[in-house]
Amino acid sequence: MDKLETAEDIIICRNVHKWYGDFHALKGINLTVKKGEVIVIIGPSGSGKSTFIRTINRLEEHQEGEIIVDGILLSHDVRNIAEIRREVGMVFQQFNLFPHLTVLENVTLAPIHVRKWSRDHAEEVAMKWLTRVGIPEQAHKYPGQLSGGQQQRVAIARALAMEPKIMLFDEPTSALDPEMIKEVLDVMRDLARSGYTILAVTHEMGFAREVADRVIFFDGGQIVEQNTPDQFFTNPKHERTKLFLSQILHH
Amino acid sequence: MADLSPQLPKTRSTTIPFWRDIRVLGVLAQIAFVIVAVMGITWVVRNTLANLDELGESQFICRDGTSSFRCAYDFMRLDAQFDIAETPIPYEPSDSYWRALGVAAVNTLKVTVLGVILATVLGTLAGIARLSSNWLVSNLAKWYVDLMRNTPLLLQLFFLYFSVILVLPPIKEAIQPFNLPIFFSQRGINIPAPVFMPSFAVWLAFVVLGIIQAQVLWIILGRQEELTGKSSNRFRWALVSFLLVVGIGWYVSGSLTSTQAIMTPKSLRVREFKDLQKIMLNRLKLADLGDIELALSNGTLTQEDIDAAAFRICAQKESASEVNLTSQLRNANIPYTVKRSTRLDQATEAYANGECEILVASQSLLAAEREALEDGANHVILPIAETPVRISIPNLEGLNFVGGAKLTPEFAAILIGLVLYTGGFIAEIVRAGIQAVPKGQSEAARALGLSESQRLRLIVLPQALRVIIPPITSQYLNLAKNSTLAQAIAFPDLWTVSYTTINQSGRAIQIMLIVMGSYLSLSLIISALLNWYNRRIALVER
Numbered sequence: 001m002d003k004l005e006t007a008e009d010i011i012i013c014r015n016v017h018k019w020y021g022d023f024h025a026l027k028g029i030n031l032t033v034k035k036g037e038v039i040v041i042i043g044p045s046g047s048g049k050s051t052f053i054r055t056i057n058r059l060e061e062h063q064e065g066e067i068i069v070d071g072i073l074l075s076h077d078v079r080n081i082a083e084i085r086r087e088v089g090m091v092f093q094q095f096n097l098f099p100h101l102t103v104l105e106n107v108t109l110a111p112i113h114v115r116k117w118s119r120d121h122a123e124e125v126a127m128k129w130l131t132r133v134g135i136p137e138q139a140h141k142y143p144g145q146l147s148g149g150q151q152q153r154v155a156i157a158r159a160l161a162m163e164p165k166i167m168l169f170d171e172p173t174s175a176l177d178p179e180m181i182k183e184v185l186d187v188m189r190d191l192a193r194s195g196y197t198i199l200a201v202t203h204e205m206g207f208a209r210e211v212a213d214r215v216i217f218f219d220g221g222q223i224v225e226q227n228t229p230d231q232f233f234t235n236p237k238h239e240r241t242k243l244f245l246s247q248i249l250h251h
Numbered sequence: 252m253a254d255l256s257p258q259l260p261k262t263r264s265t266t267i268p269f270w271r272d273i274r275v276l277g278v279l280a281q282i283a284f285v286i287v288a289v290m291g292i293t294w295v296v297r298n299t300l301a302n303l304d305e306l307g308e309s310q311f312i313c314r315d316g317t318s319s320f321r322c323a324y325d326f327m328r329l330d331a332q333f334d335i336a337e338t339p340i341p342y343e344p345s346d347s348y349w350r351a352l353g354v355a356a357v358n359t360l361k362v363t364v365l366g367v368i369l370a371t372v373l374g375t376l377a378g379i380a381r382l383s384s385n386w387l388v389s390n391l392a393k394w395y396v397d398l399m400r401n402t403p404l405l406l407q408l409f410f411l412y413f414s415v416i417l418v419l420p421p422i423k424e425a426i427q428p429f430n431l432p433i434f435f436s437q438r439g440i441n442i443p444a445p446v447f448m449p450s451f452a453v454w455l456a457f458v459v460l461g462i463i464q465a466q467v468l469w470i471i472l473g474r475q476e477e478l479t480g481k482s483s484n485r486f487r488w489a490l491v492s493f494l495l496v497v498g499i500g501w502y503v504s505g506s507l508t509s510t511q512a513i514m515t516p517k518s519l520r521v522r523e524f525k526d527l528q529k530i531m532l533n534r535l536k537l538a539d540l541g542d543i544e545l546a547l548s549n550g551t552l553t554q555e556d557i558d559a560a561a562f563r564i565c566a567q568k569e570s571a572s573e574v575n576l577t578s579q580l581r582n583a584n585i586p587y588t589v590k591r592s593t594r595l596d597q598a599t600e601a602y603a604n605g606e607c608e609i610l611v612a613s614q615s616l617l618a619a620e621r622e623a624l625e626d627g628a629n630h631v632i633l634p635i636a637e638t639p640v641r642i643s644i645p646n647l648e649g650l651n652f653v654g655g656a657k658l659t660p661e662f663a664a665i666l667i668g669l670v671l672y673t674g675g676f677i678a679e680i681v682r683a684g685i686q687a688v689p690k691g692q693s694e695a696a697r698a699l700g701l702s703e704s705q706r707l708r709l710i711v712l713p714q715a716l717r718v719i720i721p722p723i724t725s726q727y728l729n730l731a732k733n734s735t736l737a738q739a740i741a742f743p744d745l746w747t748v749s750y751t752t753i754n755q756s757g758r759a760i761q762i763m764l765i766v767m768g769s770y771l772s773l774s775l776i777i778s779a780l781l782n783w784y785n786r787r788i789a790l791v792e793r
Contacts, residue, residue: 085700096695099790100713110699
């Protein structure tokens with residue numbers, strides 16, 4: 001594998017396009033993410049923000065442009081795809097835990113079958129992460145026996161157990177009851193501060209203000225505006241951004 | 252402060268008339284059901300008893316000539332006096348009705364068990380094929396499913412039996428697809444079958460030993476892993492050591508037991524197995540026995556030459572030693588013919604008369620047979636190699652296939668018919684089961700870096716099974732009960748033989764009770780097994 005760019009830039013997207021049939025979902029996305037950077041992506045629904053982060057680990061295929069993750073070109077080569085997926089963890093809106101496996105089995109599954117760790121080692125690492133997200137005592141329960149917030153924290157531990165360099169969050173708090181949002185955000189805040197590269201699609205503006213290095217505003221399949229959270233929220237430049245912020249901040 | 256406690260509605264009274272009380276209604280419904288059920292059962296029992304009375308006491312004759320209810324099933328000990336075409340356990344027309352029904356029950360079990368296994372395999376493949384992105388594969392599967400689901404099973408069975416199997420060529424021109432040792436003819440399907448040698452028992456001991464030592468190795472490596480914290484790939488090592496022991500056992504058990512031998516006249520000058528090969532090369536004047544086919548095609552040898560040169564072997568019918576010898580001769584390309592006798596002493600007699608050059612049997616038996624020969628000193632006994640299992644291959648001799656296993660046309664028709672029909676339904680169940688697993692599960696598996704086969708095996712199939720098991724249970728039950736359609740093509744299953752028994756003995760009620768009880772037990776066993784499995788894989792929810 002050639003190291004295509006400097007080590008500093010861990011994700012590079014150049015002119016990324018995606019179509020669903022006739023619908024042009026991504027219209028030329030250019031974005032470079034530095035190692036350790038925390039990026040929050042916001043925008044109205046249907047703006048392509050989820051589609052965009054799903055192209056980074058090939059859950060969605062892009063038709064034009066190039067994506068380079070950790071020096072690996074994302075192409076049709078299954079070996080490249082597998083390599084990138086090993087380095088990129090993802091947390092979904094609907095948790096997507098495996099209901100037929102216990103919490104511990106959910107977390108150890110990929111380390112054992114993809115990283116080929118021994119079961120004992122995988123379980124040790126899994127317990128470390130379950131402790132970090134605050135639910136070591138639930139290890140032997142099944143996902144169906146946990147609350148939504150606990151399930152989402154298991155999902156985060158499951159992604160982290162693969163020791164990825166990049167974490168993608170696709171609206172991780174949108175399916176949660178209000179009192180459970182905080183426990184998930186606390187975990188995310190903790191991760192952001194410990195040096196992970198994070199791309200998060202979220203509507204939690206407090207989280208964005210507090211931990212993001214950069215806020216990106218998506219609309220109509222394009223990046224309309226990006227800036228530091230301070231500048232972005234206090235001094236938005238684009239009309240569309242102002243309208244969006246006024247709608248979500250004054251409801 | 253506002254009063255938030257709820258106000259009782261004033262207009263309705265708090266006492267409910269009993270005809271609107273849901274608790275009273277529930278009890279009344281149960282009482283009504285019990286009354287109807289008791290009346291129904293009473294009617295059936297009284298009707299049956301009345302019919303029995305009408306048939307007279309001839310139904311219940313005991314052996315001492317008196318008549319009593321207790322002797323209702325005594326007639327089952329009488330001779331059945333009819334023949335059964337297919338007997339997986341020994342049976343003669345002079346055996347009792349009990350035995351006849353037992354034979355038939357084994358036939359039904361054979362069809363059901365094989366049918367369930369094969370239909371599951373076929374249905375799973377067809378179900379996955381329907382989800383394939385390949386147009387041809389998914390449409391083939393779709394047409395198969397539609398054809399099977401939209402035509403009556405009885406029609407399919409008739410078609411299969413009369414229009415496919417019975418119009419196959421006569422046995423002399425049996426179809427042999429891809430030159431495999433499988434033969435399709437009017438008389439059914441002949442396939443190779445394993446034959447277990449005496450050393451098989453010794454080999455089984457090695458298998459057990461292999462399992463134990465692999466288990467021990469597994470535990471030792473596990474301890475070591477705990478100490479060093481490194482993965483030592485213990486599954487691979489345990490498997491390798493198991494295969495090693497079993498593989499060594501395969502050869503050791505063969506040479507340890509070596510119970511089988513051949514007897515040849517001294518004049519033939521056979522000192523070891525290889526000599527047979529040399530003698531044959533001499534007879535055929537060839538440099539290599541692999542050239543027989545070539546020599547046949549370019550005319551240097553004729554089939555008559557080969558038949559004349561072939562070793563003539565005497566053996567007891569269906570003996571393991573015959574299969575052991577002939578499979579080795581076949582591997583070495585040595586032509587042979589076998590003369591089979593019902594008993595070993597008949598085979599020895601044929602050998603003594605010079606009808607054959609080789610007599611094959613177990614070593615100890617051969618020694619005894621040599622004693623019986625007048626010129627015993629002129630014959631040598633030579634042990635032959637043995638492996639725990641040899642494959643017996645069907646071979647056309649005269650007007651029959653010898654060796655291998657045989658599916659009769661009737662058995663083949665009912666089995667293939669049931670498998671094709673039920674497989675169509677199972678395919679749809681499997682497809683629905685796979686599609687019922689949410690897309691998010693596959694996305695999460697992919698995002699974690701699992702390969703496509705890991706995704707199917709670890710995530711999708713285990714969850715699809717939960718949806719698949721309950722409806723597949725009823726397909727298995729359907730298959731078991733549909734096997735009674737065997738009567739249409741005269742396969743002697745439990746129902747067909749029971750029907751004959753009813754006609755012959757005139758005891759409809761007794762036989763019907765046996766038949767209903769048998770199918771009920773079969774169905775209950777199938778459901779119990781699958782319910783147990785379903786509980787095991789059920790999801791734990793709050």
